Amino acid sequence: EAAVTQSPRNKVAVTGGKVTLSCNQTNNHNNMYWYRQDTGHGLRLIHYSYGAGSTEKGDIPDGYKASRPSQENFSLILELATPSQTSVYFCASGTGDSGNTLYFGEGSRLIVV
Amino acid sequence: GDQVKQSPSALSLQEGTNSALRCNFSIATTTVQWFLQNPRGSLMNLFYLVPGTKENGRLKSTFNSKESYSTLHIRDAQLEDSGTYFCAADGNNNAPRFGAGTKLTVKP
Numbered sequence: 001e002a003a004v005t006q007s008p009r010n011k012v013a014v015t016g017g018k019v020t021l022s023c024n025q026t027n028n029h030n031n032m033y034w035y036r037q038d039t040g041h042g043l044r045l046i047h048y049s050y051g052a053g054s055t056e057k058g059d060i061p062d063g064y065k066a067s068r069p070s071q072e073n074f075s076l077i078l079e080l081a082t083p084s085q086t087s088v089y090f091c092a093s094g095t096g097d098s099g100n101t102l103y104f105g106e107g108s109r110l111i112v113v
Numbered sequence: 114g115d116q117v118k119q120s121p122s123a124l125s126l127q128e129g130t131n132s133a134l135r136c137n138f139s140i141a142t143t144t145v146q147w148f149l150q151n152p153r154g155s156l157m158n159l160f161y162l163v164p165g166t167k168e169n170g171r172l173k174s175t176f177n178s179k180e181s182y183s184t185l186h187i188r189d190a191q192l193e194d195s196g197t198y199f200c201a202a203d204g205n206n207n208a209p210r211f212g213a214g215t216k217l218t219v220k221p
Contacts, residue, residue, distance in 0.1 A: 045210060056208070
């Protein structure tokens with residue numbers, strides 16, 4: 001069974017603080033993704049990666065950094081959190097070859113006050 | 114976002130009836146995925162499609178790449194089909210973009 005684990009599942013952060021959302025996958029998939037979900041917008045792509053050491057900008061990368069230190073781990077970093085980054089964040093993995101089915105984690109709910 | 118438009122945005126069905134959800138794409142799309150997000154927020158993959166049709170139980174999905182759309186047909190809707198359905202379009206860079214979703218409510 002494909003497994004993508006996110007942590008923390010819930011976090012309250014202060015404006016201007018640093019937040020790191022972590023994602024671990026045991027699928028040995030090449031690709032990993034970070035999306036945010038807000039009412040009315042569906043899931044919007046923030047950053048993604050094709051493998052260890054690689055990060056790519058998605059559609060809304062401003063205010064976010066990403067890090068892929070290994071095949072298994074992909075982090076999303078908010079250096080200076082703002083209230084507009086209050087959202088639910090989803091991590092996903094995919095094989096990257098033909099048949100890039102996405103497998104999602106359970107989501108991380110972030111509130112920035 | 115605007116790259117992938119889903120319709121309708123919300124839908125209410127009586128148990129046992131049929132319906133269809135649609136996605137239109139304004140980006141070059143080689144593959145399409147459909148997901149169901151349950152009321153607890155978990156996302157489950159329903160279909161991964163190249164141009165053509167797939168069927169799984171009461172669900173059937175078609176991807177027409179020439180006309181840039183995909184449909185998801187639900188037959189004999191059940192209460193457990195309730196949730197939000199998302200489609201995602203992928204070009205050649207393996208970075209799927211999602212639509213805004215269709216919230217489906219199945220009533221007894």
